[in-house]
Amino acid sequence: MSDVRKMNDTPERTTSPQKRDSFPATQRGWLVAQLAQGAAGLPKINAYVMQTYAEPLGNYVAGSSFRSLGTPSDLVSGFFASRLAQVGYFERWIESNLPLRRWLINGFLFFLQEQVRRRKADRVESMPTVVADEPTSQTATAVEEFDRLWAASMVRSAASSAKDRCATEGFDAHWQMFERHFVKGISYAALSDEFNVTGGQAASMVRTASIRFRQAVVDLLLKDGATEEELDDEVARLMRALKPG
Amino acid sequence: MNDFTNNNNNDCHRLLAALGEETDPLLTRVVDRARRRDGLLPSREAIENGPLADVGDPAALFFEGQACDEDFLLARLACETMRLDGTSAERELAAVSLALLEASSIVYRRRLLVSHTAAEADARLAAAASGVPSDWARLLHAAMRMPLRASA
Numbered sequence: 001m002s003d004v005r006k007m008n009d010t011p012e013r014t015t016s017p018q019k020r021d022s023f024p025a026t027q028r029g030w031l032v033a034q035l036a037q038g039a040a041g042l043p044k045i046n047a048y049v050m051q052t053y054a055e056p057l058g059n060y061v062a063g064s065s066f067r068s069l070g071t072p073s074d075l076v077s078g079f080f081a082s083r084l085a086q087v088g089y090f091e092r093w094i095e096s097n098l099p100l101r102r103w104l105i106n107g108f109l110f111f112l113q114e115q116v117r118r119r120k121a122d123r124v125e126s127m128p129t130v131v132a133d134e135p136t137s138q139t140a141t142a143v144e145e146f147d148r149l150w151a152a153s154m155v156r157s158a159a160s161s162a163k164d165r166c167a168t169e170g171f172d173a174h175w176q177m178f179e180r181h182f183v184k185g186i187s188y189a190a191l192s193d194e195f196n197v198t199g200g201q202a203a204s205m206v207r208t209a210s211i212r213f214r215q216a217v218v219d220l221l222l223k224d225g226a227t228e229e230e231l232d233d234e235v236a237r238l239m240r241a242l243k244p245g
Numbered sequence: 246m247n248d249f250t251n252n253n254n255n256d257c258h259r260l261l262a263a264l265g266e267e268t269d270p271l272l273t274r275v276v277d278r279a280r281r282r283d284g285l286l287p288s289r290e291a292i293e294n295g296p297l298a299d300v301g302d303p304a305a306l307f308f309e310g311q312a313c314d315e316d317f318l319l320a321r322l323a324c325e326t327m328r329l330d331g332t333s334a335e336r337e338l339a340a341v342s343l344a345l346l347e348a349s350s351i352v353y354r355r356r357l358l359v360s361h362t363a364a365e366a367d368a369r370l371a372a373a374a375s376g377v378p379s380d381w382a383r384l385l386h387a388a389m390r391m392p393l394r395a396s397a
Contacts, residue, residue: 148254155257182263183256187364188371189389199389200374200382204280207273214264235264242258 178209271340344373348388
């Protein structure tokens with residue numbers, strides 16, 4: 001018996017062992033490893049998903065005509081409560097071969113559509129008519145918009161994580177130099193004056209922080225479902241999504 | 246849940262761009278070895294007997310500033326040839342030598358030789374400075390502070 005099946009201890013998770021064995025575990029990394037732990041792993045997945053995707057999902061709904069359905073926070077919480085409790089929700093994501101963010105925005109759009117239908121059924125009067133058509137007619141736009149929001153959120157999260165790691169390792173100045181160089185466009189020459197180091201030391205220190213930022217981005221992309229081979233393409237896609245103008 | 250504001254996409258885009266190569270990848274390898282202190286870096290002897298020596302004494306020509314335009318051109322060609330055809334170590338030496346030529350051109354001619362922008366030159370010079378002996382590093386650091394006349 002495989003480790004994945006051996007560790008399944010809930011009845012719901014032993015109903016389709018063949019499918020579980022077919023999951024590309026090496027490519028889905030952390031989330032699959034958590035799924036393999038059954039009931040023990042699921043809370044970790046749910047916590048990770050809520051922590052990582054709540055902000056971009058909330059930003060998406062705040063900028064859409066769905067915002068009249070409720071506060072972004074309530075809608076995102078409702079979505080998570082509805083979907084994360086479903087048996088096999090993440091197994092179905094793995095079978096879909098979609099990036100997790102794509103799986104979640106698709107699910108979120110369906111959830112919002114359900115809310116619209118429920119409101120109609122309850123004869124709620126204040127719904128704008130455009131809302132009813134949005135999930136089907138504008139799914140591509142929604143996915144594109146969500147990619148942009150998710151990319152920004154992911155980069156902020158990776159930057160925060162890399163900054164914390166630099167601080168832990170005694171590299172605060174390295175991170176400051178990295179940010180000033182790449183975000184503010186400060187030259188190495190100016191950094192060397194500002195931080196009282198040589199130009200060569202400035203390059204070396206910025207590189208130290210840059211490597212930690214890269215690792216943080218890679219960790220998040222892998223958790224979102226990208227494979228090692230797809231990382232460069234994913235970064236390029238996210239850069240296009242974030243491109244100004 | 247965090248706030249749902251979203252006003253720094255440009256910063257995020259710039260941070261993602263930091264994942265790309267900002268200078269010659271061969272120089273990035275030099276920076277990494279200099280950081281880790283776990284490998285050989287170009288020695289003074291290697292630099293002064295490398296592709297820069299094809300046109301004469303590198304110290305006199307490029308460190309002290311006796312090189313003429315033709316010297317720069319020929320040395321650049323020698324570096325680029327080695328960068329294309331050399332062994333791994335030779336290719337790194339060629340990349341470092343190109344940075345030194347760039348520095349000499351900036352210091353003594355006030356113009357770029359290899360890079361297309363001041364920012365590109367800044368990254369090239371700083372990266373090379375992390376892994377060369379201190380005397381040649383002084384040339385690189387001096388170049389980083391020089392005003393430029395025009396781009397290459």
